[in-house]
């Protein structure tokens with residue numbers, strides 16, 4: 077079709093000054109960040125799968141069996157913190173500042189507990205001889221490399237999230253940030269949880285001894 | 287903040303030198319900072335290529351700083367740094383972050399980018415990345431040796447693999463990881479700006495093709511750099527934390543068994559090229575958008591097949607993500623996988639051909655004005671075709687078994703990626719200079735620069751096809767090791783002389799550029815009689831571009847030679863009642 081001439085007299089269907097997708101730039105920016113970060117984690121998880129499939133001596137099952145109970149608790153804590161975050165965002169949209177801050181603090185607590193438990197698990201594993209470059213249990217040392225690489229990057233995301241939520245909660249409590257800012261931080265938090273929902277089955281559950 | 291971000295992001299004009307020119311939030315200043323960074327990097331990269339050409343033509347020649355001539359290790363370090371600097375610091379920054387930053391907000395009628403602070407941050411992170419990369423020259427052992435693709439395992443095992451593979455290689459990985467962060471920030475900003483900040487009436491199908499190209503490039507960056515970041519992290523872990531993602535077991539090097547086990551060097555190739563192929567489109571797409579824009583402006587005709595251009599760019603972007611295996615035909619992949627990659631790769635020829643024929647269609651019957659930017663845009667089309675055709679040879683697994691890692695590949699990617707994208711950058715400089723500096727560049731010097739460069743690059747890169755076909759491998763410091771290579775020495779001499787002349791011609795450009803900033807002829811607000819929004823604001827545009835209001839847009843970007851209208855162009859901002867009848 078002729079794109080130029082036909083348009084001369086046609087009015088544009090959209091005449092607003094605001095955003096056409098009724099999504100603020102900050103929220104859009106966070107979604108885009110999530111897309112790119114998804115690609116980063118996808119690459120790492122593919123690396124893990126590739127190593128696991130191509131290594132004949134991949135350590136299956138997971139070296140520490142009782143860890144799965146432990147990790148399940150971690151997972152529950154992290155998922156629970158997504159729930160409190162939802163409550164926080166809802167409170168923010170109702171305009172209830174005090175309640176928002178409370179729910180966000182609960183979320184941060186969940187994140188902090190997750191990191192604490194995760195660090196404990198790491199210490200145990202390292203103590204028992206699983207490091208990024210060695211595996212006392214036998215089997216490929218790449219297990220440790222992928223394990224620490226992926227969970228380490230994820231833990232960094234959780235830790236950054238706790239700080240980020242702290243900043244947003246403080247700012248929202250003081251009336252400096254809007255409900256949308258809380259919602260955007262919530263997007264990040266749910267994303268970090270969602271990543272864990274891939275890490276947990278792929279790295280832990282698939283390695284459990286039944 | 288409400289849910290509506292608001293299209294006008296006017297912030298106060300900053301006072302003081304530092305806020306105005308150094309830590310500026312103004313997208314135009316940031317754009318110029320990016321262009322300066324790219325210009326500096328281009329001259330460094332070019333200087334390295336000159337040294338390499340000297341070594342190839344006259345292997346034993348003594349040079350200042352190289353009393354024994356250039357050693358083979360030094361040659362490899364130059365190959366690596368030349369490629370890395372040119373691909374990342376020039377071709378990725380200038381067309382996208384440089385011109386995109388400056389002109390995307392103006393062309394869509396916005397006062398600034400969606401996230402000005404993020405924008406500033408992404409420039410400064412890019413600069414940090416450049417500094418870290420350059421530092422590799424000065425550390426002990428020097429710059430890394432593995433080429434811009436830094437193939438594993440030699441890039442993963444440290445100093446034992448060669449002098450530059452120690453600290454220099456580590457700095458390379460860190461620099462690239464930082465660069466990934468900077469590019470991701472930029473990509474988020476470009477996408478959000480294009481979607482959210484368009485002024486009233488600027489529907490998607492009215493966007494200039496330049497904006498479409500920047501937008502699609504940003505989407506590619508968003509998806510590709512995240513993967514390179516992951517690959518970089520893994521490589522860094524291999525180098526510093528003792529992991530062996532990319533290092534196979536029982537690897538023996540200089541009589542030593544490397545104490546790693548179980549990794550896969552091919553994994554690096556997959557991760558790298560999953561980024562690497564999209565990256566070549568990151569480099570070329572902005573040039574494609576600009577070529578379409580400039581060809582239409584100086585043919586005084588609408589772009590032929592505007593919609594087809596948008597769809598072609600989008601499908602190139604999509605296909606670009608599923609063809610990475612064509613760089614790995616000789617990596618031992620299954621022939622069936624190779625066949626799939628081969629077919630997919632050749633299918634990119636379809637949208638590429640659509641673009642080429644639309645460019646020709648735009649020129650067809652036009653009232654062509656041979657200005658300097660127009661010459662460079664035509665040169666872009668020429669180089670894109672010449673370089674693209676050799677891609678179709680390389681895309682066939684059976685032919686590539688032979689051509690892989692020969693000079694044929696060097697010819698292919700220099701014509702299509704290196705020089706075509708550089709011609710895109712030159713098109714942008716000559717076309718937008720009047721808007722950016724309020725003065726014209728000298729047309730005489732511009733044309734001289736064009737002809738010397740155009741003939742020069744063909745003289746450098748065409749012969750590479752032939753020595754490639756004759757079996758000359760790439761990344762060899764000289765051909766003295768084999769008799770059949772020595773017989774190609776005269777070709778090397780010819781190419782080196784051509785390179786010398788071409789590089790000298792770039793100083794004409796540099797002089798023209800600097801001289802015109804201060805001494806050029808004063809430019810009108812719209813010297814090219816172009817239609818898009820940047821030509822309706824003063825040159826250079828004021829701090830918030832449109833003095834606080836949003837310019838309403840009434841029509842598409844390429845209304846040239848509209849029948850029944852007095853002028854041969856209508857600005858996008860001209861309302862229907864103001865269009866003078868013929």
Ligand code: HEM
Pocket residue numbers: 435566567569570612613631632634635638674676677678680681682686689690691695698699702703704
């Ligand atoms: C029809 C389009 C194209 C086809 C079929 C094609 C095909 C290929 C193939 C098969 C190779 C691998 C050759 C080998 O290493 O043995 C290759 C390499 C390369 N291509 Fe293309 N290509 C096309 C377009 C482009 C474009 C548009 C660019 C850049 C703007 C580009 C940049 C490169 C680069 C940089 C390399 C070499 C990378 C390296 O090994 O250092 N290609 N191309």
Ligand SMILES: [Cu+2]
Pocket residue numbers: 562563566609610612613
């Ligand atoms: Cu490719």
